[in-house]
Amino acid sequence: MDDEILLKVEDLHTYFYTYEGVVKAVDGVSFFVKKGEIFGLVGETGCGKSVTALSIIGLIDDPGKIVSGKIIFQGKNLRELPEEEMRKIRGKGISMIFQEPMTALNPVYTIGDQILEIILLHKYGIENIKKAPKELKNKERKRVIEMLRLVRMPDPERAIDSYPHELSGGMRQRAMIAMMLATEPSLLIADEPTTALDVTVQAQILNILLDMRDKLGISIILITHDLSVVADVCDRVAVMYAGNIVEMADVYTIFKHPVHPYTRGLMQAIPSIAEKKEELKYIKGSVPNLIYPPSGCRFHPRCEYAQDICKKERPKLVEIEPGHYVACHFAKEFFEKEKRAEGESNE
């Protein structure tokens, strides 16, 4: 079982030391990603998804800091690696793509040069592509075109010499994916890769990601706030709330048998055509301030089932059935109630 695991995050704490106080953006997050799977990280804006991702790849900027926890990738704790070693993992072991394809590519270099740069860096150790020998560049140019074709970039021979501003949002995101996969990393972190795109383009990009997983055998952490995206492509999902993971399971379980009150609230907030309601359901209250987070369970002020213990003790993430983890004091009760309800409806 353990050799299937590519990345394991254990009790990660990432804080931001601001003038207003310490923002506990990620506060005790644990999860694991298996080889070849697409792992969804879901939650509202500001719940710590992106900070978790940036912590993994080691790009937390000042005033942020990883306070404690382990990030074990291919058996190595990334937090113990010197920056030099970490740079070799970035872009080669773990790659990352970002939300805004409009701004994530450097406007002053061609798509081809930007892709070539990462190939030359990790394959030959050449940092400055201007200093690379011509033959090498010509040889690797073929590889760049091949990558662009792989992400179904229209007219790759032309796109390779285009500047980002000459391409559409969807094409830029394809270029981005081609760039970050050109070195065949084991793990790709995609931070809201489709949020800024039109729905039709969104589907294309997601299909490309699925395709890449199948062809290259990579694992993907897909960060999103869009549950329909999760349902479409993910194998397993972790739901985050206010810097914690509240529930983690395979995608079927999360959608069919959510246990945590927050996850259930999320599922009910999905509009459905089948049953038209007068008013859309939503979770009352708003995301807490992470400088002064609520005591105990961070969801308790918004939770309709909250008891005294929820205010005092932080619930741990426990496995309530194989592969299904929930952080709630009443997880067992909710789980059994759910099971009973299902049993009744089946009869």
Added chain:
Amino acid sequence: MKLWQYIARRLLLLLPVIIGVTLITFTISFVIPADPARAWAGQKAPPSTVEKIREEYHLNDPVYVQYYYYITGVFTGNWGYSHSEKRPVAQCLADYFPATFELTLWAMGIAIPTGIYLGVVSAVKRNKIPDHLSRIFALSGVSMPIFWLGLLLILLFYTYLGWFPASGRGIAPAHTYTGLYILDSILSLDWHAFVDDLWHIILPSITLSYATLAVITRMTRSSMLEVLRLDYIKTAKAKGLSDKVVIYRHALRNALIPTLTVSGLAFAGLLGGAVLTETIFAWPGMGRYAYQAISTLDYPAIMGVTLLMAIIFVIANLIVDIMYAYLDPRIKLGE
């Protein structure tokens, strides 16, 4: 549009600029309540001499006739007669302009690389000691009067230490090719003049560069800070590139555009306005010539200097625009 077409079109725009600038300077010199003929003839000259000067320089004609004489002269190379120097304006400018040009080149040669470097360091080490030091340095540059800095440098390096000379351009090189002493001394293999000229230009060029250096530092710092928090910098880091490559290859090129604008304008400004530095260091350049022309009501000289400056500004802007297009592929010339 091809580059040469663009340049030709922009240079064509010089015509209206020249006409506009001469019209303004001409009008101003005309309405100023002073009698140039009297000034040129001297206080004790008999009225007949003054009248003769008036006749000779068409000063009795209506203003538009005078302007006609002047503007036709400008386009045929006759920029008037400089009374303070007792020779044609064009000749004076040909003498003084290279001196100023040389000084400005050196000043910009100090200001641009140093300013960009300090700005980058400042931005990268934001709110740390190097940033504070460079900001103090830049702030003093912006606020310190240039003549005061010049005097301090002279006091320290000339009077006390005796390391550098404090006036003039040094020995004229054996042959004159460009009018730039240091370049000429290299071209004519005159090492004696080379060392002397180099020694002479150090203090004035440092003095002249400081204010510009400060502006470039501040500009680079702020635009670097802006660029460093953009997504593509994160992308560059996520690729595994070292900080050096991220900063100098990915961030700086994008941050250079505002710096370039400032540098272009400063360069043009220094060419025409090094009055204080040139006066303090007795540097025989355009600034000093302009100062002398103004104090002696030498109108043709004033207009000549103004016109030359206008042309320099136009050309400097043209060069800056061409460099924009080189730095940023989103900028297309002529659109």
